[in-house]
Amino acid sequence: MPTHAQYLPSSLILVGAGKMGGSMLEGWLKVGMKPSGVTVIDPRPSEEMTRFCSEKGIALNPANPSPADVLVLAIKPQMLEDAAPALNGYLGPRTLIISILAGKTTGNLKARLPTASAIVRAMPNLPASIGRGATGAAINAEVSEEQRLMADALLSSNGIVEWLSSEDLIDAVTAVSGSGPAYVFHLVECLAEAGAAAGLPPDLAQRLARATVTGAGELLFQSDLPPATLRQNVTSPGGTTAAALEVLMRDPGGLKALMREAVAAAKRRAEELAG
Template identity: 50%
Template sequence: MSFKFDGPLLLVGAGKMGGALLEGLIARGLDPHRVRVQDPSPPPEITALLAKHGLKAEPKIEDLSEPPGVIVAAVKPQVMDAVFPPVASLAGPGTLTISIAAGRTLNSFEKHLPSGAAVVRAMPNTPAAIGRGITVCAANTNVSATQKQLCSDLMAAVGGVAWVEDESAMDAVTAVSGSGPAYVFLLAECLEKAATAAGLEPALARQLARATVAGSGELLHRSDLDASVLRQNVTSPGGTTAAALGVLMAEGGMEELLTKAVLAGEGRSRELAK
């Protein structure tokens, strides 16, 4: 793929998510020589990735030969206020800034950038590490249709991409897809513990729980059927699955608990937003 933007891509933060994005972009055809990476101490696996492509992380980037076409801010939210302002001074009139820092609002970046700066707030999730993430984006009013497409092309390097018009929806997005992998991993944990409680050996319980969650997720990914239909396809009237679902779908069961969990996450995201 040819990514159409002028100047370098400046990646600020080469941790797990930033590294996954960079790896995906290079795999999709981005010339590594168009990339500058700022990170004082990337993890060893990212250092190795950079070296493989003739790159190295720089503790601080204070000048560029030309303004970056894209700035990707991928540092932790709690250090963004210290890290981003010096980087913002490198931006030019045509620079697109993409933040993948949870909870940081469009305004928190706009105030450091030149007037009229194009900014996108993006929320990827951890399956991005294997190219199976989902990223939801919200743009400020300065982002052009061309820049929006560029952002979609860039973030597609680690999985699917969706957009919301109202930035406030990002709190719910964070609670659903951003935090969602943890809910799925908890399901695997609980299924493993339930399997041992039912008398299975721990090693087999772990194998069955992991394979069942992973395989069901892959079936859901490949199928055009609604999740409810796939569930019904497994459930014979009066059978073992129906007995188990009677517990999970009872009042106060999985749907109610998961809704409460997502709303709690959404509320916390609003509290953390700056």
């Protein structure tokens, strides 16, 4: 059977080697991307990235890099305008652009990169930094199946990839998985505060809340059961968990309604940024 390594590009330019860009780079090398085929462009690379590139034999900020099979845009979205003139020089007639720039549509990219053709918009999330990311991705009409497989090989090196039927779904993906880790971190904060309010020492409540959420997440990761079934499996009728869930699941005003409101707010903001 074909493996992801078979679809990795022979040449790639990564523009922006911050937290996410650096994590993606590490993932590509782990699945077989040759360091000699990678060029990193970053005007202010960290000492860690500079050392990493030196150790791996990756070109860092060469004067005139040749166009590559893939150009990955991992800069801050607000930097696109100033970076565009240089980016145009990195594009060849068959270069695939993979953009993780939040709020920057395919139309935005083509307006600033006139020679751009095949574009993948992707929205990874923070757990990609530990290989457990969730990425939503969409292609434009110019992306060939070979290029989509190439993008899949690169993006899946940091976790799962869900291919979207339309770029219009990117804002919803941003609101669910892109911003979602922050929701989980806040859940830990709230659970720890509630534990302290119930009488636990704050440091103990913090440790218990953190271990509970990370453990439940790992159980969910390893299980094929739906989340609802896992919830039911730990809920005894008339027990303590059931008493708490009556509060969280009450209608109206329970967690479901609050989460819908939160995701809708994030989606609206993503749409505003895209505009």
